[in-house]
Amino acid sequence: xxxxxxxxxxxxxxxxxxxxxxxxxxxxxxxxxxxxxxxxxxxxxxxxxxxxxxxxxxxxxxxxxxxxxxxxxxxxxxxxxxxxxxxxxxxxxxxxxxxxxxxxxxxxxxxxxxxxxxxxxxxxxxxxxxxxxxxxxxxxxxxxxxxxxxxxxxxxxxxxxxxxxxxxxxxxxxxxxxxxxxxxxxxxxxxxxxxxxxxxxxxxxxxxxxxxxxxxxxxxxxxxxxxxxxxxx
Amino acid sequence: xxxxxxxxxxxxxxxxxxxxxxxxxxxxxxxxxxxxxxxxxxxxxxxxxxxxxxxxxxxxxxxxxxxxxxxxxxxxxxxxxxxxxxxxxxxxxxxxxxxxxxxxxxxxxxxxxxxxxxxxxxxxxxxxxxxxxxxxxxxxxxxxxxxxxxxxxxxxxxxxxxxxxxxxxxxxxxxxxxxxxxxxxxxxxxxxxxxxxxxxxxxxxxxxxxxxxxxxxxxxxxxxxxxxxxxxx
Numbered sequence: 001x002x003x004x005x006x007x008x009x010x011x012x013x014x015x016x017x018x019x020x021x022x023x024x025x026x027x028x029x030x031x032x033x034x035x036x037x038x039x040x041x042x043x044x045x046x047x048x049x050x051x052x053x054x055x056x057x058x059x060x061x062x063x064x065x066x067x068x069x070x071x072x073x074x075x076x077x078x079x080x081x082x083x084x085x086x087x088x089x090x091x092x093x094x095x096x097x098x099x100x101x102x103x104x105x106x107x108x109x110x111x112x113x114x115x116x117x118x119x120x121x122x123x124x125x126x127x128x129x130x131x132x133x134x135x136x137x138x139x140x141x142x143x144x145x146x147x148x149x150x151x152x153x154x155x156x157x158x159x160x161x162x163x164x165x166x167x168x169x170x171x172x173x174x175x176x177x178x179x180x181x182x183x184x185x186x187x188x189x190x191x192x193x194x195x196x197x198x199x200x201x202x203x204x205x206x207x208x209x210x211x212x213x214x215x216x217x218x219x220x221x222x223x224x225x226x227x228x229x230x231x232x233x
Numbered sequence: 234x235x236x237x238x239x240x241x242x243x244x245x246x247x248x249x250x251x252x253x254x255x256x257x258x259x260x261x262x263x264x265x266x267x268x269x270x271x272x273x274x275x276x277x278x279x280x281x282x283x284x285x286x287x288x289x290x291x292x293x294x295x296x297x298x299x300x301x302x303x304x305x306x307x308x309x310x311x312x313x314x315x316x317x318x319x320x321x322x323x324x325x326x327x328x329x330x331x332x333x334x335x336x337x338x339x340x341x342x343x344x345x346x347x348x349x350x351x352x353x354x355x356x357x358x359x360x361x362x363x364x365x366x367x368x369x370x371x372x373x374x375x376x377x378x379x380x381x382x383x384x385x386x387x388x389x390x391x392x393x394x395x396x397x398x399x400x401x402x403x404x405x406x407x408x409x410x411x412x413x414x415x416x417x418x419x420x421x422x423x424x425x426x427x428x429x430x431x432x433x434x435x436x437x438x439x440x441x442x443x444x445x446x447x448x449x450x451x452x453x454x455x456x457x458x459x460x461x462x463x464x465x466x
Contacts, residue, residue: 028315030263030272035309035346039263039272041317041324076268082261084274091274113268148446151465155450158463164445212397213381217388230391232384 003225005054008203008218009047012083012092020087027083029061029198031072038072042196044083045137049119051126055224056119057200059094062137065102065194066153073098077114079198089209096201096220101130102194118224119199130195135174138193143170149189206233236458238287241436241451242280245316245325253320260316262294262429264305271305275429277316278370282352284359288457289352292327292431295370298335299386299425306331310347312431322442329434329453334363335427351457352432363428368407371426376403382422439466 015021030039046060059081063069073079080095097114111117138146147168158164168185177183203218213233218226248254263272279293292314296302306312313328330347344350371379380401391397401418410416436451448466451459 023319026317026319028261028263028272028317030261030270030313032265032268032270035265035268036311036328037263037265037270037272037309037313038328039261039270039313039315040326041315076270078269080263080270080272082272082274084259084261086256086259093273095269095271144444148466154465156465158465161445161447161463164447164466167445169445211377212394212400212402214394214397230394232387232389232391233381233397 002052003055003223006203006218006220006226007228008092008205008216009054009057011090011205015085015088015090015092018085018088021085022087024085024087027081029069029196030080030082031069032076033068033072038069040069045140048123048133050122050128053119053122053224055226056122058119058123059198059200060137061196061198062141063100063194063196064149064154065100065192068155070100070194073100073196077111081198089207091204091206091208093204093206094198094200094202096199098196098198100194100196101134102191115199115201116222117199118220120197134193134195135190137195138190139173143172146171146173146189146193147185149192150185204231208233235285236288236456239436239451239453239459240461241325241438241449242287242290244323244438248318248321248323248325251318251321254318255320257318257320260314262302262431263313263315264302265309266301266305271302273302278373281356281366283355283361286352286355286457288459289355290433291352291356292433293370294429294431295374296333296427296429297382297387297425298333298427301388303333303427306333306429310344314431322440324437324439324441326437326439327431327433327435329432331429331431333427333429334367335424348432348434349455350432351453353430367426367428368423370428371423372406376405379404379406379422379426380418382425383418437464441466 025044026041028039029042042061048058077098079098083092097111147170150168171185171189177186201220205216207214215231215233217229217231258277259274261272262275275294281291312331316325330344380403383401404418404422410419434453438449440447446466448464450462450464
């Protein structure tokens with residue numbers, strides 16, 4: 001029997017649909033780099049599920065494959081996301097194992113201490129077409145955003161801000177390149193574009209908009225079902 | 234000679250004063266727990282400096298001293314803060330060594346791999362009255378917020394949300410307790426209340442509201458001066 005969907009998914013979806021949370025589609029993702037903490041803001045793109053598995057949500061965001069977070073996650077394949085919804089005063093902290101998908105990245109079966117891949121393994125078993133997904137997400141991005149993956153590696157040194165004017169400003173979506181330059185840029189951008197796939201394994205939901213405040217912890221069990229606990233805010 | 238104030242402080246202050254960033258006084262703080270990343274949203278309270286040292290800023294926020302982040306920071310005394318200003322599309326990532334201040338917490342001279350304490354050591358040498366500061370910050374909090382430090386330890390299990398109705402709902406500011414109950418609650422709240430002091434050592438400022446995007450990295454040097462570098466966004 002398929003376990004039911006955890007209650008936090010519905011709570012998150014409902015919170016995101018509130019007018020007061022409009023546009024709050026960013027969260028902060030924490031990683032570890034040589035034992036010290038790192039964190040940056042990312043745009044949330046989607047929540048996906050293996051077919052027939054509403055209990056195994058995966059957060060989808062994207063990155064430049066040359067970014068330092070990629071090597072951090074390769075070394076410690078687990079992240080925690082803090083999603084603060086200012087309008088309704090809800091915080092969702094979502095932690096779990098993480099994987100990249102881009103050509104040649106491989107698909108490690110076991111993230112070790114990152115935690116077990118239940119959802120991603122299931123999608124792999126279902127022969128989910130990750131490359132088609134990657135290209136589809138690439139195409140949903142703005143032309144300006146796509147061009148950001150044609151820059152030199154993120155974090156590398158520049159001599160002046162104005163050097164950025166030499167970089168491509170836009171890259172067309174797939175199938176819409178009109179010049180050789182477009183095609184070259186598109187190939188480069190797509191080559192540097194990676195999906196970040198975060199399996200929710202532990203969720204901590206705090207409701208500061210409710211008096212008295214409420215806080216609930218959800219932990220995924222080995223069989224994929226979720227255990228829910230009321231905890232002190 | 235005192236080194237000049239780093240340019241990012243002025244940029245941050247200016248960004249915070251913009252009407253489109255109104256109310257964006259929260260950031261996410263990442264820590265490490267047994268090698269895995271943790272992150273949560275915190276309210277920014279203040280930036281403080283040792284006397285005569287505008288180049289040594291310290292971010293001040295607060296916590297319940299019983300919170301898991303306290304043991305995380307004790308084990309790895311370094312954090313990174315991600316401060317996303319949605320209105321102006323600026324991100325400040327601020328990393329550095331961190332310390333708590335509360336009665337009996339002690340003041341480690343050396344946070345080890347957390348990085349050196351330049352600013353906090355200077356304030357200690359100047360005999361800064363941390364306990365007076367802690368009490369003053371406690372008093373700036375709302376009565377409702379102060380009551381949150383009278384709850385059972387954050388994260389501990391409860392049997393029902395309604396149990397929260399038995400907890401004190403408000404705690405008066407210092408000197409304004411009217412009953413024995415007020416005094417008991419106040420003592421408990423103050424005992425669980427700690428300052429979190431983060432020395433800025435590395436700052437990564439991304440300006441996504443500017444086209445082409447700009448990104449600047451600031452690194453504090455051993456003598457307390459700041460090195461600034463333009464990097465690829």
